[in-house]
Amino acid sequence: xxxxxxxxxxxxxxxxxxxxxxxxxxxxxxxxxxxxxxxxxxxxxxxxxxxxxxxxxxxxxxxxxxxxxxxxxxxxxxxxxxxxxxxxxxxxxxxxxxxxxxxxxxxxxxxxxxxxxxxxxxxxxxxxxxxxxxxxxxxxxxxxxxxxxxxxxxxxxxxxxxxxxxxxxxxxxxxxxxxxxxxxxxxxxxxxxxxxxxxxxxxxxxxxxxxxxxxxxxxxxxxxxxxxxxxxxxxxxxxxxxxxxxxxxxxxxxxxxxxxxxxxxxxxxxxxxxxxxxxxxxxxxxxxxxxxxxxxxxxxxxxxxxxxxxxxxxxxxxxxxxxxxxxxxxxxxxxxxxxxxxxxxxxxxxxxxxxxxxxxxxxxxxxxxxxxxxxxxxxxxxxxxxxxxxxxxxxxxxxxxxxxxxxxxxxxxxxxxxxxxxxxxxxxxxxxxxxxxxxxxxxxxxxxxxxxxxxxxxxxxxxxxxxxxxxxxxxxxxxxxxxxxxxxxxxxxxxxxxxxxxxxxxxxxxxxxxxxxxxxxxxxxxxxxxxxxx
Numbered sequence: 001x002x003x004x005x006x007x008x009x010x011x012x013x014x015x016x017x018x019x020x021x022x023x024x025x026x027x028x029x030x031x032x033x034x035x036x037x038x039x040x041x042x043x044x045x046x047x048x049x050x051x052x053x054x055x056x057x058x059x060x061x062x063x064x065x066x067x068x069x070x071x072x073x074x075x076x077x078x079x080x081x082x083x084x085x086x087x088x089x090x091x092x093x094x095x096x097x098x099x100x101x102x103x104x105x106x107x108x109x110x111x112x113x114x115x116x117x118x119x120x121x122x123x124x125x126x127x128x129x130x131x132x133x134x135x136x137x138x139x140x141x142x143x144x145x146x147x148x149x150x151x152x153x154x155x156x157x158x159x160x161x162x163x164x165x166x167x168x169x170x171x172x173x174x175x176x177x178x179x180x181x182x183x184x185x186x187x188x189x190x191x192x193x194x195x196x197x198x199x200x201x202x203x204x205x206x207x208x209x210x211x212x213x214x215x216x217x218x219x220x221x222x223x224x225x226x227x228x229x230x231x232x233x234x235x236x237x238x239x240x241x242x243x244x245x246x247x248x249x250x251x252x253x254x255x256x257x258x259x260x261x262x263x264x265x266x267x268x269x270x271x272x273x274x275x276x277x278x279x280x281x282x283x284x285x286x287x288x289x290x291x292x293x294x295x296x297x298x299x300x301x302x303x304x305x306x307x308x309x310x311x312x313x314x315x316x317x318x319x320x321x322x323x324x325x326x327x328x329x330x331x332x333x334x335x336x337x338x339x340x341x342x343x344x345x346x347x348x349x350x351x352x353x354x355x356x357x358x359x360x361x362x363x364x365x366x367x368x369x370x371x372x373x374x375x376x377x378x379x380x381x382x383x384x385x386x387x388x389x390x391x392x393x394x395x396x397x398x399x400x401x402x403x404x405x406x407x408x409x410x411x412x413x414x415x416x417x418x419x420x421x422x423x424x425x426x427x428x429x430x431x432x433x434x435x436x437x438x439x440x441x442x443x444x445x446x447x448x449x450x451x452x453x454x455x456x457x458x459x460x461x462x463x464x465x466x467x468x469x470x471x472x473x474x475x476x477x478x479x480x481x482x483x484x485x486x487x488x489x490x491x492x493x494x495x496x497x498x499x500x501x502x503x504x505x506x507x508x509x510x511x512x513x514x515x516x517x518x519x520x521x522x523x524x525x526x527x528x529x530x531x532x533x534x
Contacts (some may be wrong), residue, residue, distance in 0.1 A: 002077040004031075004038040007065055009047040009057060009087045021048070024083045027113035031081055038079060043068070052089040062088065066099065069106050076107025084114045085135045096136045172232055173215055174257050181255045185215055189233070193258045196228055197265040199442035208438070228270060234263045264367035271370065284437045285310065287445050289334055292454030294323040300331060307501045310334055312453075327455045329476050332501050333486050334458070337451055340490070341460040341472050345449035358413055365410050372403050 006028045010020040032040055045068075047061040057063065068074045080103065082088060088110075089096055100119070103110060110119040117123075119132060174182050174189045188209050195205045202221040209216055231238055237253035289298035291312040298310040308331045314322035379396040452459045458474040477487035485497040 001037065001039045002079065003041045003074075004035070004079050004081055005041050005043060005045065005065070005068075005074055006081045007045045007062065007087065008083075009050065009052060009061065011049070011051050011053075024087075027083050028081050031111065031113055043073075052086070053091070055089070055091055055095075057089060066102070069103060069108055074106075074108055079109040079111055079118075081111050081113060083112070085110075085112050085132065086138075093133065093136045097133060100132065100136075171254070172227060172230055175232070175254060179254050181257060182215075185213060186257050188213055188216060189227070189257045190262075192224060192227065193233070193262050193266050195439065195442075197262060197269060198439055199446035200439065202228075204438070228266050231263075233258050234260050260364050260367075264363040267367050267370070268363065283331070284441050285331060285334055285338065285451075287441065288338070288449060289451045289453060291315075291323060291325050292452045292457070292459065293325045296323065298329075298334075298453060301328070307332060310453075325454060327453070329453060329456075329458070330479070330486055330500075332498060333476055333488055334451060334453075336488065336496070336498055337458050337460065337474050341451070341462050342444060342449055344462045345444055345447050348447040349443040362410065362413060365406050365413070369403065369406050369410075372399055372406070375399050376403065 008024045045061040045065040047057040202224040235252045235254045235256040237250045294314045296314040299313045302308045309328040311328040312323045312325045376399045456476045460472045475489040484500045488496045
């Protein structure tokens with residue numbers, strides 16, 4: 001029995017969700033029901049979302065169909081089922097007709113299901129030949145006219161955008177229908193970019209902003225990741241390619257919601273591919289304290305009878321098989337160590353927040369060079385694929401000139417780190433400690449700060465403010481219940497007695513302080529007045 005093969009094509013990905021695919025399947029099923037002399041092949045050919053006007057389908061499903069005929073997989077007497085002749089392509093008639101003629105000359109019939117016409121050796125010698133040529137010409141003319149109208153409209157749109165007239169398109173959530181900034185949403189977008197640049201992942205970011213604005217209620221991590229890559233955030237519009245040539249982006253089409261420096265910091269982190277460490281949602285010290293024996297994180301363990309402690313998670317989960325370090329250390333002690341040793345790390349973190357103009361421009365240049373080199377590769381590929389056409393060589397030359405200009409600017413740019421004072425560091429620390437411990441955790445992890453615990457020895461490889469030493473060592477000597485304190489020896493010299501959290505003595509001192517009225521003395525017309533301001 002002869003075999004029936006199907007070929008299905010539509011041009012845009014959006015049609016995959018419409019009626020086109022279902023309709024073509026329905027046509028094929030109806031034909032097979034009424035033509036039982038054919039057996040349907042399990043082998044089918046598809047070009048879903050691939051243009052028949054550009055000829056890309058010749059390198060995909062339709063090209064495979066032609067190869068199957070040429071190699072004899074599809075034999076004389078078999079039939080190709082298609083919805084309409086334009087599904088085989090919308091190339092110029094001088095290109096399209098020979099392809100269909102080769103199919104027919106191989107003895108394979110073409111059946112167009114929309115009109116029931118069969119094209120074979122016999123029929124093309126009748127008026128079907130003229131009908132076939134007319135349909136091929138009509139399909140090409142339609143696509144050609146549509147392509148010209150789209151290009152002309154896009155050129156006008158690009159010119160308008162370049163002149164500052166804006167660009168009508170679907171805009172992200174922080175822009176309204178007129179392309180203006182939604183003022184009450186903008187601060188949340190800035191915080192999203194800042195958090196990611198500081199080392200907080202998109203899932204943590206989502207948890208931080210959820211419920212803070214109605215427009216953010218239906219967000220998901222994937223949307224946040226798309227926003228982080230969207231150049232609209234800095235006001236940039238990236239036009240579509242014209243005739244296969246990638247167009248240069250146009251700046252300042254939209255109001256920028258973040259600075260270019262922050263944008264490029266985020267792009268650099270995205271391009272690095274480095275997995276962002278999770279910033280803790282509960283404890284400032286999570287991810288910062290490591291085991292000196294197995295290298296695993298120390299985790300927080302809360303008990304009802306005593307204050308929270310931290311211990312090796314390898315030991316906690318697997319016992320001696322996981323780690324030999326069985327010592328638990330009060331979280332209060334480790335937080336004291338952090339407060340004494342993180343100054344160098346905070347200076348590094350402050351420096352990352354306080355960039356000089358040269359550093360900001362260098363980040364921008366690196367980001368622009370990354371984008372231009374991608375465009376250079378695409379333009380070079382187009383030259384290789386389509387030859388030395390002027391439209392492609394001009395595009396490549398333009399990109400190479402821009403790359404050369406930026407490389408020269410980069411070579412001449414003097415990048416001196418912005419001065420980071422102790423005040424900058426303290427301001428950043430106080431801001432984060434008061435308002436955002438999660439971001440502080442991410443910043444400390446991002447600059448490589450860690451506390452290493454091996455039994456009762458606590459080591460931090462950070463410079464000491466007073467001594468200038470590189471490594472600081474603390475010994476935890478245990479708790480003293482009568483005085484409700486923890487005993488800690490700093491660098492073998494200084495002994496500290498730390499009050500236990502929620503100790504009765506501390507609670508009593510706080511209660512006494514709160515009970516003592518705070519007064520101020522005022523003078524008016526020679527008389528003194530005592531006022532309670534507590």
